[in-house]
Amino acid sequence: MALRLAGSRQEVDFGGTVAVPDGALWGAQTQRAIETFTISDLRLPRGYLRGLGSLKRAAARVNAGLGLVDPALAEAIAIAAGEVADGLLDGHFRVDVFQTGSGTNTNMNANEVIANRANQLLGAPLGAKHPVHPNDHVNRGQSSNDVTPTVVHLAAQTAITHRLVPAFAHLAQSLRAVARATDGVVKTGRTHLQDAVPIRLGQEFLGHAGQVERSLERLRAAQRGLAEVALGGTAVGTGLNTHPEFAGRVVAALVEEFAVELRETGNHFQAQNNLDAVVFASGALRTAAVSLLKIADDVRWMSSGPRTGLAEIEVPSLSMGSSIMPGKTNPIVAEAVCQVAAKVSGNDAAIALAGGRGNFELTVMTPVAAYCLLESIELLSGAASVFADRCVVGIRATDAGPAAVERSLMTATALAPRLGYDEAAAIAAEARRSGRTIREVARERTDLPEDELRELLDPRRMTAPH
Numbered sequence: 001m002a003l004r005l006a007g008s009r010q011e012v013d014f015g016g017t018v019a020v021p022d023g024a025l026w027g028a029q030t031q032r033a034i035e036t037f038t039i040s041d042l043r044l045p046r047g048y049l050r051g052l053g054s055l056k057r058a059a060a061r062v063n064a065g066l067g068l069v070d071p072a073l074a075e076a077i078a079i080a081a082g083e084v085a086d087g088l089l090d091g092h093f094r095v096d097v098f099q100t101g102s103g104t105n106t107n108m109n110a111n112e113v114i115a116n117r118a119n120q121l122l123g124a125p126l127g128a129k130h131p132v133h134p135n136d137h138v139n140r141g142q143s144s145n146d147v148t149p150t151v152v153h154l155a156a157q158t159a160i161t162h163r164l165v166p167a168f169a170h171l172a173q174s175l176r177a178v179a180r181a182t183d184g185v186v187k188t189g190r191t192h193l194q195d196a197v198p199i200r201l202g203q204e205f206l207g208h209a210g211q212v213e214r215s216l217e218r219l220r221a222a223q224r225g226l227a228e229v230a231l232g233g234t235a236v237g238t239g240l241n242t243h244p245e246f247a248g249r250v251v252a253a254l255v256e257e258f259a260v261e262l263r264e265t266g267n268h269f270q271a272q273n274n275l276d277a278v279v280f281a282s283g284a285l286r287t288a289a290v291s292l293l294k295i296a297d298d299v300r301w302m303s304s305g306p307r308t309g310l311a312e313i314e315v316p317s318l319s320m321g322s323s324i325m326p327g328k329t330n331p332i333v334a335e336a337v338c339q340v341a342a343k344v345s346g347n348d349a350a351i352a353l354a355g356g357r358g359n360f361e362l363t364v365m366t367p368v369a370a371y372c373l374l375e376s377i378e379l380l381s382g383a384a385s386v387f388a389d390r391c392v393v394g395i396r397a398t399d400a401g402p403a404a405v406e407r408s409l410m411t412a413t414a415l416a417p418r419l420g421y422d423e424a425a426a427i428a429a430e431a432r433r434s435g436r437t438i439r440e441v442a443r444e445r446t447d448l449p450e451d452e453l454r455e456l457l458d459p460r461r462m463t464a465p466h
Helices: 028-036 046-065 071-085 104-121 134-138 144-181 201-226 246-258 268-272 276-302 332-355 366-390 400-405 409-419 421-434 438-445 450-456
Strands: 008-013 016-021 186-191 194-200
Touching (some): 016 028, 028 104, 046 071, 046 144, 071 104, 104 144, 144 268, 194 201, 194 409, 201 276, 409 450, 421 438
8 A cells, every 4th residue: 555644643642642644554653663763774574574464364353253352343454454464565564673672563563554454444534543443452362472472483484384495395306416417426525625535426415415404304393393372471471361262263273374383382481481492493594504505615616617626516607707807607606605694694693692682571682583583584495496496406517526536645545454554554645745646656565466456446436335
């Protein structure tokens, strides 16, 4: 809905008279928050507003079913809340992320917008608070202290379930496809960035796929914590001013709408006095980000070159990489993934600090934790999808890896069980000093038959237990 902000209307609240712009669906309390919190241009994201609108819609219909709100008013509220959920009223949510630590300002922003829009539908003017009142009707049975954490869990659960998990599953499948395609390519393994015993390129990518798959397991563990929601506890967990069936019915409606796992907590006091589930989920996201950082960095190293680096793989050339060096291309997608990992790690630090700032019955840094958590989920989802589709699927092995294996000094490791560690080390030292291969020095220093030496130094044989 377009805003008409040329004039203003006068509204009265607990603090006196407030000028609210004409056409604005918010009311006096939201206007005070807009004027107070002029810290940033950050706003709680679409996923949060969708969850908040859906919760308010479900609450209206549950309250009507419980006989607590007139059905006609409840339906008007539900229609207005649905417009919030669908993003039709996003322009009326103007409160900064950096606000009251319980998220009260955004909750009241929603209450006022929904009440005003419902009154419009019922033929009443903006700011009337009649017949629909933002607190008495829209917020019936609720408190910011249980609504805000519930919406955080709902929005995160939805984004992880329907966006992040599929993106990571797709990336894992893409990495496994590369592993299968390159399983016959034997190259030099590396530890400490130094030559190690041979490994198949496919085995390296199998390891990368395993990292992503285990990130998925950690995300599912985080989802089990996010499934437990605070709704029904109202102000401090006691459930004051809410019907005992209210939360269960609202949660059931949200489960049906969002197709996620949610349940009312069995301990409302713990559900509202901490952000532990959010902190845990963020830790899983940070771990997933670190995994992507490691994988993307390996891709950067293996594709370095193309003439003077490792050049063991080629990645898709998506754009020119330099404004001054003609023909240069860079592993740009891998670089973008690394930057996402850095941002998610920073978000996790902010969430950890937020989680530790709860005193007694309430955590008072929930909005910034919500913003960071949902941003991290969105960033990782996008990074995993782009990495899979614009980089991983186009990876091709070169001849550089296999060509370097014969020059590696660490193939001497395969001689140790036959000759002993000290003799194998002496062969490696001589090969390094003279610039010859392990095969050449072993042929000179030992009486091993050529057939046995060939078998011992077979690179493929070294990539499996024997």
